[in-house]
Amino acid sequence: MVIVLGFSLLYLWFILFPGKVAPEALHYFSAEQISQGRDHSRSQQLLFLIGVLTEILLIVWFIWSGKAAGFSGWLQRANGGNYYRSSLLFFLALWVVLRLIHLPLSYFGSFYLQRKWGFSTQTLGSWWLDYLKGAGLDLIFSAFGVLLFFWILKHWPRTWWLVGASLFSIWLVVQNFIWPVVVSPLFNRFEPAKDPAILSMVNELASKADIPVDEVLVMDASRRTTRANAYFAGLAGTKQIVLYDTLLKNYPPDQVKAVIAHEMAHWRQGHIIKGLTLGIIGNFLLWGLLFIFIRSVLPPSRYHPPYTWALTILFFLTVSFATSPLQNTISRSMEKEADQVSIQLTGDVAAAIGLQINLVSKNSSDVSPPAFIEWFSYSHPAVLNRIHLLQQTNINP
Template sequence: MQPRLNIIWLGIILLVGLFSLLYLWFTLFPGQVLPDALKYFSAEQVDQGRKYSRAQQLLFISSFLVQTIFLLWMVFGGRAAALSRWCQKLSGGNYLGSILLFFLALWILLRFINLPFTLYGSYFLQHHWGFSTQNMGAWWIDYLKSAGLDLILSAIGVVLLFWSMNRWSSTWWLACAAFISVWMIVQSFLWPVVVSPLFNRFVPVDNPEISAIVHELSQKAQIPVEQVLVMDASRRTTKANAYFTGLGHTKRIVLYDTLLNNYPTDAVKAAVAHEMAHWRQGHIIKGLTLSIIGSFVIWGLLFILLRLTLPTPMPYPPHTWAIILLFFLLISFASSPLQNSFSRNMEEEADRVAVKLTGDAPAAIRLQIVLSTKNLSDLSPPTFIQWFSYSHPPALTRINLIQQYSKP
C-alpha cells in the first residue's frame, strides 16, 4: 500500500522548505550588529556569541533536513512500504508484532542518523567552547538513559495509537488528542519527581540568604512557594539557568548550582523573581491549555491527511508510523513561530512582573548581561531567527523592556 503524495503534503513540504532556506540564509548571513548591542557588550562578546549560535543553528537545521529527507524518501520512495511488508513476513502475519518490528527498525535508523549531530552538538561543541564538564563515559550514560526512556514510552504509545486507530476508524484522532492532553497534564505532575531525578540531583536551598529572598518575594507575590531546589548542573555544564516546573504538589523553582555559585546575590534574586512570576501568572497552566488546543487541531489534520495518503487504510499498515513521524516532524518545524511567539509573550510578562516584585531593574539588567555573556548568546540575532526559533526574547530586547518596566 504505497502512500500517495497530495496537495496537503505538498503545501506542508513547500512551507517547511521555505522556512528552512530562510533559516539557513540568516544563519550564514546574519546581517549587521545592532548598535545598541555595543552599549552593553563588547565587539568580541558579540562576535563570540554569533559564532557559537551559528554552530548550534547549523547543527539544528542540518539534523532536521537529514531526518526530513530520509523520511520523505522512506514514505514516498516506497522504502517504508517495503520495510512494512518485511516486518509482516518476519512476524508471521502477527499484526501487533509487525507494528512493533517496524517501529523498532525505524527507531534504530533515526537514532543512528541523528547520533552524529547529537554527539557533536551536546559533547564536542560544548567542550570546544568550554561549557561541558562531562567526560565521554558520562555523556554516553545520559544518552543511553534518555534513549531507553524514549524507546519504552514510544513503544507503548505506538501500540495504543494503532489500537485506537483500528478500533475507532472515524474518531480515533479525538481519542488520541484526549489521551495526549491527559498525558501532558500527568507528565507535568510526574516529570519533576520521576524523570528529572534520573539525570540530576535536586536538594533544597540551604543558603539562608537565598531562603530569605524566596520568602520575601513569595510574600510580595502572594503565592505559597513550597520548594526551591538546587540542581547539580555543574556536573555537565558551566552554563547557568533557572526554571519553574510542575503542577500541584510537584511545583518547584529550580536553580542551577552554577547560578548560585558564580553570580551575585542580586542577580540570583532577579532570577528567582522571574521564575516566581511564571508561577504567579499561571504560565504552565496557560501553556498546557494552548498545547491541548493545538493537539486537537494537529491530530484532526493528521486524520484527514492519512485518509488522503493511504488508499485503503483499514487496518492501518505498519508503515503508517513512518507517515505519522514525518507529519509530526514537519508540523513541529512549521509551527515553531507560533509556539515560540506564545513563549516569548509569557517570558516578557514574567520579566515585567519580576521587576515589580524586586523593584530592582538594574539587577535584572545585570542578570541578562552576565547570563548572555557567559552563555555566549547571540547578542544581535536576525529578526527572522528570533521570530522563528527564539522561545525567549533576545538579551537586548529584554534589557530594553526591563528599562521600560522600571519607569514610573
C-alpha cells in the same frame, strides 16, 4: 513541505549572512563577545537545521520510494500477520535508523562543541551515560505510545484522532507531575537549599507573588555544565523551585533574586496553565490534521499498516518545524510578561538588566540576531529587546 522548504532556505540564509550587529550592542558587550556569540550561535543553528532536514528528507524518501510499504509488508508476512508485533518492529527499525543518523549531530552539538566553548564539564563517559539513559527512556515511552497508537487505530478507525488527542492531552498534564519526581532524578541530584539568605529571598518573593512554595531545591548542574538556570516544577497544590548550583555559585545575589522572581512571575501570571491549555487545544487540532493527512495518503480501509507510523513521524516533524514561529511567538510573549512582573516583585531594574548581560556573556549568545532568526526560533526575546523592555518597565510603589 513548501513552507518547510521556504523557512529552511530563509533560516540558512540568515545563519550564513546575519547582517550587521546593532550599534547599541557595543554599549553592553565587547567586540570579542559579540563575535564569539555569533560564531557559537551559528554552529548550533546549523546543527539544528541539518538534523531536522536530514530526518524529514530520509522519511520522505523512505515513504515515497515505496520502501516503507515494502518493509511494512515484509514484517507482516514474517510475523504471520501479527498486527501489533509488526507495528512495533517497524517502529523499532525506524527508531534505530533515526537515532544512528542523529547520533553524530548529538555528539558534536551537545559534547564536542560544548567542551570547545567551555560550557560542558562532562567527561565523554558521562556524556555517553546520559545519552544512553535518554535514549532508553525515549525508547520505552515511545514503544508504549506506538502500541497504544495502533490499538486506537484498530478499535476506532473513524474517530481514532479524537481518542488519541484525548489520551495525549492527559499525558501532557501527567508528565508535569511524574517528570520532576521520576525522570529528573535519573540525571541529577536534588538537595534542599540550606542557605538562609536564599530561603529568605524565596519566601519574600513568594509572599509578594502570593505563591505557596513547598520546597526550594538545588540541582547539581555543575556536574554537566557551567550554564545557570532555575525553574518551577509541580502543579496544583505542590510547587517547588529548583535552582542550579551554577546560578548560586557564579551570579551575585541580586541577579539570583532576579532569576527567581522571573520564574515566580510565570506562575503568578498562570503561564504554566496557559501553556498547557494552548498545548491541549493545539494537540486536538494536530491530531485532526493528522487524520486528514493519513486518509489522503493511505487507501480507504479499516486497516492501518505498520508504515502508518512513518507517515505520523513525518507529519509531526514537518508541522513542528513549520509552526515554530507561532510557538515561539507565544513563548516570547510570556517571557516578556514575566520580565515585567519580575520587576514588580524585586523593584530592581538594574539587577534584571545585569542578569541578562551576564547570561549572554557567560553563554556566548548572539547579542543581535537577525529579526527572522529571532522570530522563527527564539523562545525568549533577544537580549537587546529584553533590555529595552526592562528599561521601560515602571516599578509600582
